[in-house]
Amino acid sequence: MSTHAKRERLLLADLLESAGPEAPTLCAGWTTRDLAAHLVVRERRADAAGGMVIKPLAARGERIREEFAVRPYDELLQMIRTGPSRMSPFSWKQVDEAANTVEFFVHGEDVRRAGLEWKPRSLDPVFADVLWRRLESSAKLLGRRSPVGLVLRRPNGQTVVAHKGAPVVTVTGEPGELLLFAFGRQEKTRVEIEGDEQAVAQVKGARLGLG
Known part of the structure; x- marks a missing residue:
């Protein structure tokens, strides 16, 4: 059964794919490649994800994100589309909905609205x-x-x-x-x-x- 988070995940992956790896985003200093690496690390590397909210861990988290960012862009997009392993809490439906619905929506708009021409997305x-x-x-x-x-x-x-x-x-x-x-x-x-x-x-x- 599809959920809001699953839908937003696939929409975001499609936006990243259409934009290409070096497009700008609304995340200061990040290209689409940087954003894709962030999304992968957030779900797949719990040891690095802590740096997103705990400042003393930020340097290590950023280093791991940069390591992922040099991977082939198509590989990063595939990781986003398929999501984390079943061992990850993010693979649980309730956690996915709670943690990813807004995350994926906002970052999707970070890609869409970084260009010169955009219009608000029509939401049901x-x-x-x-x-x-x-x-x-x-x-x-x-x-x-x-x-x-x-x-x-x-x-x-x-x-x-x-x-x-x-x-x-x-x-x-x-x-x-x-x-x-x-x-x-x-x-x-x-x-x-x-x-x-x-x-x-x-x-x-x-x-x-x-x-």
């Missing part, structure tokens, strides 16, 4: 609701470095407070756009932003997201 209502629920549960973490109050709002009026403070900036958009905004891709989203001019400028330049 069920998947949009899935992304909204993920945003609701992670908004405070993603928005913790906002210098001002930050509210994220869907066109249907549903809202979530990403950061308490004053003045308040309200960002309105579809769930996928809001999620990308909260992950620090502010300049590559289609949203409406309301608030004091200076506060809006601060939010646009803020280091939002997990990093």
